[in-house]
Amino acid sequence: MEGYLEGIRPIRDLEIENKRVFIRVDFNVPLDENGAITDDSRIREALPTIKHALERGARVILASHLGRPKPGKMTDAELKKLSLEPCGSHLAGLLGTEVMMPEDCVGDAAKKVVYDLRAGQVCLLENLRFHAEEEKNDEAFARELAEHAEVYVDDAFGAVHRAHASVHGMAKTFRDRGCGFLLEKEILALGKLVTAPDKPYVAVLGGAKVSDKIAVLEALLQKVDALLIGGAMANTFLAAKGLNLQASKIETDKLPLARTILEKARELKVDVVLPTDVVVAGSLGASSGQVVNAGAVPEGTMALDIGPSSLRDFTQRFVKAKTVFWNGPMGLFEKEPFAAGTFGVARALAESSAFTVVGGGDSAAAVYAAGDAVAKKMGHISTGGGASLELIEGKKLPGIEVLRRPE
Numbered sequence: 001m002e003g004y005l006e007g008i009r010p011i012r013d014l015e016i017e018n019k020r021v022f023i024r025v026d027f028n029v030p031l032d033e034n035g036a037i038t039d040d041s042r043i044r045e046a047l048p049t050i051k052h053a054l055e056r057g058a059r060v061i062l063a064s065h066l067g068r069p070k071p072g073k074m075t076d077a078e079l080k081k082l083s084l085e086p087c088g089s090h091l092a093g094l095l096g097t098e099v100m101m102p103e104d105c106v107g108d109a110a111k112k113v114v115y116d117l118r119a120g121q122v123c124l125l126e127n128l129r130f131h132a133e134e135e136k137n138d139e140a141f142a143r144e145l146a147e148h149a150e151v152y153v154d155d156a157f158g159a160v161h162r163a164h165a166s167v168h169g170m171a172k173t174f175r176d177r178g179c180g181f182l183l184e185k186e187i188l189a190l191g192k193l194v195t196a197p198d199k200p201y202v203a204v205l206g207g208a209k210v211s212d213k214i215a216v217l218e219a220l221l222q223k224v225d226a227l228l229i230g231g232a233m234a235n236t237f238l239a240a241k242g243l244n245l246q247a248s249k250i251e252t253d254k255l256p257l258a259r260t261i262l263e264k265a266r267e268l269k270v271d272v273v274l275p276t277d278v279v280v281a282g283s284l285g286a287s288s289g290q291v292v293n294a295g296a297v298p299e300g301t302m303a304l305d306i307g308p309s310s311l312r313d314f315t316q317r318f319v320k321a322k323t324v325f326w327n328g329p330m331g332l333f334e335k336e337p338f339a340a341g342t343f344g345v346a347r348a349l350a351e352s353s354a355f356t357v358v359g360g361g362d363s364a365a366a367v368y369a370a371g372d373a374v375a376k377k378m379g380h381i382s383t384g385g386g387a388s389l390e391l392i393e394g395k396k397l398p399g400i401e402v403l404r405r406p407e
């Protein structure tokens, strides 16, 4: 997997002293209803790169997205909830230094802060996705971002599968570009799953980003011996098999793809294990749930966790496994009544002798929330869900490829 880093200069080899250094980070952290950060691991994981740059006298410009704001379609109050301000304040506490925060990522306010930075000072630009151009990989927007700096460093592993302006478009305009310590660490750690995972190799998929991640499953079937599906991802598969999931979150336009994947799995003799029971409730805010058969979801309710029988089925698969990759919580684990499936999988993986990799902003948060003892037993906890999935599928990721320089 070291070959995967070929042609990519690590930050330690870049000339950064007194230079304006743009570091793309992934501070897309989970927030609670009050906007408080519930898991700061993505911020902590970026610290080695940030500290390295500051200690070497760089003028550091940090940038990230947070959530999925829809500029023009959301109210100002809704957008404000996705401000990076809490991340900047939290980072200031972790670094023990001031973090300047301009109110936008481009324009005069940002330029003023950026050009006033002294060596060893840091600023955090406001949410990149407050501009629709970010996700469109818009060239003019990428140029505006690039004007901030002389050196470009990507340490946002969780976002390298996105061909967005701050990850892709702007990066190519820099001669001096490279990767941060987190990106390097992730690629090396996930490498084992790309090259020669010990078999049996089991993948556990869940979470909410179904339309993003379902396409990856087709390629993953070529690599794994069993695919266990929980979370909202399972709803689409159960519906594809003809079950009525009632008010559950389902991606109806992905039903044909789910059927294709089930068909292909049969041909390849890959076991697809779906929940046989689920925990249902009438709303996301319900104070309790009810365990029902996956084929008997009551009208007006939605599946918000896998049930105890499903957890047992999943756990059994970990006993014989030599390698397990897990992305996506098994349910709405942020709410106590729907957390048992996710924490159950985390605990079972901690007990298993398999080499375990857990990836995803929310999955990692769940593993840390399950406790230190559980988190310490994982082989690797990746900051990226979609990114790690696409990497282990064997895909070339735009945010990584763009960093390569011949010579």
Ligand SMILES: Nc1ncnc2c1ncn2[C@@H]1O[C@H](COP(=O)(O)OP(=O)(O)O)[C@@H](O)[C@H]1O
Pocket (backbone or CB within 6 Å): 206, 207, 208, 209, 210, 230, 231, 232, 233, 249, 303, 304, 305, 327, 328, 329, 330, 331, 332, 333, 334, 359, 360, 361, 362, 363, 364, 384, 385, 386
């Ligand atoms: N059955 C479900 N219904 C609603 N939301 C779910 C369900 N299962 C999981 N989720 C939600 O999925 C989210 C995480 O999904 P995702 O971002 O795809 O995972 P990760 O960040 O680990 O890659 C969590 O916030 C969780 O509450």
Ligand SMILES: O=C(OP(=O)(O)O)[C@H](O)COP(=O)(O)O
Pocket (backbone or CB within 6 Å): 026, 028, 067, 068, 158, 159, 162, 209, 359, 360, 361, 362, 383, 384, 385, 386, 387
């Ligand atoms: O949280 C992220 O991915 P993940 O939920 O798959 O771990 C990344 O920050 C990417 O976010 P995006 O899926 O909105 O592009």
Ligand SMILES: [Mg+2]
Pocket (backbone or CB within 6 Å): 360, 361, 362, 363, 385
């Ligand atoms: Mg997530």
